[in-house]
């Protein structure tokens with residue numbers, strides 16, 4: 300019986316491990332998707348900042364265009380000064396030039412402001428680019444870690460399945476059946492250990508006499524509360 304109980308205990312551990320691998324397998328696409336989204340978000344944020352700079356550059360070019368046409372106008376008006384005949388006309392031209400010059404200096408100021416803004420944005424973009432690179436690097440290594448875990452899981456899955464097959468053949472068929480039924484009814488756990496007189500499946504105390512029985516691992520003892528098969532893990536053999 301002792302050997303059978305040990306086999307059952309091992310089988311239970313294999314099944315729990317298989318369950319863990321399966322859960323991870325189910326989680327995998329979701330985790331990957333989350334990482335993809337995170338990556339996309341980071342890239343989008345960068346893209347937006349770049350677009351903002353591009354827009355400002357466009358504005359700057361437009362303003363520079365205005366400036367140069369205003370300067371042309373000043374030159375043309377100045378040229379006309381040699382053609383005027385009366386003082387009144389001359390004064391009128393001077394006023395016109397004055398007015399254009401005012402506009403020009405305003406435009407120049409606006410260009411400086413835009414340049415300042417571009418400068419600031421470029422600085423913060425450079426900073427963000429570094430941060431994003433770090434974040435993207437982290438995402439990439441997370442992805443790799445998940446992939447490695449998955450690959451390991453697949454290898455272990457195969458190994459555990461084979462071991463399970465061998466074990467199930469060594470087990471007495473009525474025990475194997477009982478285990479499977481219990482496992483199905485009790486959230487995947489049919490065999491549990493006992494610690495400090497407590498069933499580790501349902502955490503209810505077991506009677507003292509039963510506790511003594513369990514420690515011998517010689518008979519099939521089942522928890523009076525959850526019905527699971529009880530197993531005594533000997534000290535020193537397990538961590």
Ligand SMILES: [Zn+2]
Pocket residue numbers: 498499500501502503522523524525526527
């Ligand atoms: Zn129990």
